[in-house]
Amino acid sequence: PFSKFGTGNLETLKTTPEQNNINIHEELVKFHETFYSSNLMKATLLGKQPLEELESWATEMFSQVPNKNATLPSWDTKPFRKEDLPSSVKIVPVTDIDLITLIFPINEGIGNKYWDSKPLSYISHLISHSAKGTLSYYLNSEGLATNIGAGVYDDSSDYTLYTIQIELTKAGLQRVWEIMDSVFEYIKLISEEGLQEWRYLELKHLSEMEFRFQEHIDPMDQVSSLSSALHDYPPEHILDGNYLFEKYDESVISTILKAINPENMRYEFISQKWTNMTEKEEKWYGVNYNISKIDPQRINEWLNVNVTSKLSLPDANPFIVEDFSLKTPEQEESIPIITFEEEGRIKSWWKHDSKFLIPKANLKIRIYTPLAYASPKWTLIAKIFVSMVFDQASEFSYHSDLAGIGFTIGVIQKGFSIEIDGYNEKQLEIVEKILDILTGVSFEHDANRFQNVIEAIKIDLENELYEPPYRRAVSMLREITTSPTWNTDQYLAIIDTIQLDNIISFVNRYTSSITIETFSHGNVIKSDVEELSKLLLKYYNETEPVFENQVQQRRVIMLESGASTRFEKKSNDGELNSADFVYYQISGLTLKENLILSILGSIIYEDAFDTLRTKEQLGYIVSAFDHSYPSVGGLGFIVQSGVKDSCFLDNRIENFIQNIFKKNLYEMDSETFSSYRDSTKLMISEETKTLGEQTEEYWGEIVSEMFLFDRRKYNLDSIDLITKNHLIYLCEKFLFNTDTTKRLSIGINGALEPTELERESERLIDVLAFKRYSKLYGDIDVEEYLKDPWWFDQVNDKTNTVPESETQQEQSSEQSQSENTNEAEESETENTHYITKTEDEKTRDEKYHGKTYTMTDLVLSSLGGAFAVFILCILVFVVIVRYYQKKISGDFVGLNTLDDY
DSSP states (O other), rough: TTTTTTOOHIIIIIIIHHHHHHOOOHHHHHHHHHOOOOOOOOOOOOSSSOOOHHHHHHHHTTTTTOOOOOOOOOOSSSSSOOOOOOOEEEEEEEEEEOOOEEEEESSOOOOHHHTOOOOHHHHHHHOOOOOOOOOTHHHHHHHEEEEEEEEEEEEESEEEEEEEEOOOOHHHHHHHHHHHHHHHHHHHHHHHHHHHHHHHHHHHHHHHHHHTTOOOOHHHHHHHHHHHHHHHOOGGGGGTTOOOOOOOOOHHHHHEEEEEESOOOOEEEEEEGTTTTOEOOOOOOEEEEEEEEHHHHHHHHHHHHOOOOOOOOOOOTTTOOOOOOOOSSSSSSSSSSEEEEETTEEEEEEEEEESSSSSEEEEEEEEEOOOGSSSSSHHHHEEEHHHHHHHHHHHHHHHHHHHHEEEEEHHHTEEEEEEEEESTTTTHHHHHHHHHHHHOOOOHHHHHHHHHHHHHHHHHHHTTTOOOHHHEEEEEEEOOOOEEEOHHHHHHHHHGGHHHHHHHHHHHHTTTTTEEEEEEEEEOOOOOOHHHHHHHHHHHHTOOOOOOSSSSSEEEEEOOOEEEEEEEEEOOOTTTEEEEEEEEEEESSHHHHHHHHHHHHHHHHHHHIIIIIIIIISEEEEEEEEOOOOOOEEEEEEEEHHHHHHHHHHHHHHHHHIIIIHHHHHHHHHHHHHHHHHHHHHHHHHHOSSSHHHHHHHHHHTTTTOOOTHHHHHHHHHHTOOOOOHHHHIIIIIIITTTTEEEEEEEEOOOOOOOOOSOOEOOOHHEEEEEEEESEEEOOHHHHHHSOOOTTTOOOOTTTTOOHHHHHHHHHHHHHHSOOTTTTHHHHTTTTOOOOOEEEHHHHHHHHHHOOOHHHHHHHHHHHHHHHHHHHHHHHHHHHHHHHHHHHHTOOOOSTTTOOO
């Protein structure tokens, strides 16, 4: 049964059964009649109700399920026959990956039999470890592999499949047998020296800590997990069964290690290296592969491998926490505050946790440097540098992860980010180790590490071109509507030009001018924040400050009102699916407009899914959603299809918006609208469930510089004021009315050639030029954000009529001056209403939505622009002259090209 096709298609579910006189429906009914039995089922109820009430619900709901005393089927055969092993399988993948997977079948269910001692977890812990001297460390430092993992692939009551997986570098691709030698050498080392009780007790202690201080689990995930646990563990251990390490049994571990040997191995080698070198094709997915026996001499060499000094087992974990006490601040603050600051150098925020009361904290550190996003090249160098840092940090990251302290390092728009979470006691030790590497103190194995990282990043970039069309459409939206943004093609064009010297030069240059911002939240007090801040300043003690206007700010492109813009791109070769993404930009969002957008998002998702997927069956991937930055938002519609081209999808989306959704919105009764509004309100009112969620909420306000730490209260105070007509007004202006909408559609074309668009759209060919000549949205003013939109109080909720467009409003206002003054009363009687703006409202609207300019404005602007271009030309000339003067004199430090200069 192990080799059967598990997905199913028309051939397996219809054609073949009919040819063999098998009625699939009857077989399904038979299956249900045989196995739908209460003795094979487990159920979990989770709620705030008393246990007695939950038990009565369970009895009421499940007592009617029949008990047929059914037995589960079992098979005498194992996944691999004796003659199948040892064997080698060579597989050709679609994407560029080089991967070795070693599969070792064990002829008993280890997980079921030893659930409370977990011998395989002990073995996997040692094989996967990346500390200095381990297999992972050695292969990485030699430039042969980027990642090693080990664990159970499949576990049943009859057998276990244990796997070791190795991600190869291009150098490793040429030295596979050397890698395999090292694998079996390390397994032998574990067998001879690694069976030590202190290592098992260390795992036991860490697992007990994890169970004791686990945070909130999503209820759906929890009941699913517990129902599964009821099949695996005794009822009294369904909560802690997954965490138990009750008994160290060296003989069991030793027996399992004997099964992890080359004679009992299926060796799978996945690589495009095997292209045009295989003879077989897998029936269902068309994968090319070969199966062969492994040379007996090679097997014998692995069986008799010698243990050398190049490999060693990991030391004891230095990050295991002993202090779980909760700290008490001198004064509890209700919101984050700045508790340490040196102007131009560092600003440190702090908030003690008084809600979750666990011995954990979250640290957010941002190192702002203009160099990290100065150009595609500098950004790519920054990414490579951070990957090298993270790669070197793997020497201690495995220990810290096991000890419950995790960290990430990344490149952001303004520089670098370091995020640390988990037990607070040893976090500063982790920060110091990361800073040692970030400031360039030690780059051991630089050449190999650099080559590994460059290769891995390049493969990832190339594989991005093979992402599903809908994901590429989402990436294109970000590229088109935000600035500055670099793309995959730009990175691929320059990655081969980057050398290790560029990385060293980058470290020297970025450390000369930075500003730091931090946030400490959790079981920390002010003195902890001060200690962190002084540690950071110690490592960056000779830097100049970075001013706000030096750092790249990501801005949103302002789409033209009344315009529909269309961008199309061909997908990668062999991609059958097409995708279409339609985005309507909604500018000048205030708090109330954001709430309106949230309600619209939930309504429109259900309608779009029902229409475009269920009824029209355009494709499996259909979604509609609201999307917002602080000052600008939008509504997005995306469909991916294997049977329709992108233009056809675009037409159907437009038809849905203009004919189906518009009608549904107008005809929606008050009860239905209220249910959507209440659902959104419930979502907003939901409190954070974990320390991490609360940290992200606070940090989001800090980095956006809005500082609305009581945003939830603002939203809850406002949402009940929103009516259906507020939704209608926003939709009329930004979704339905083609004279005022700001529409961008992105088509990713697969195998089908695009047809004609029904909506007239301007073709976008040059994204760079489009962004260069587009306006950008500025920063949002918090006071303006909290004010009501100018039209909000003037919408008449007693009718289904819609406020007229601004142009119509102005025309109506002019007409009303020459007509009878009673017209306003008549209009009210006729259930129509006009909205006019005060001068302040017009000024504010121009600020958010763009200003209308007169001919005089345009002439003066053109003259000013010409003068600016003249000055710019002089400046460019001076820069070039100075560059060549310095080049002749050799007055450069790390500047190699005119672009750098």
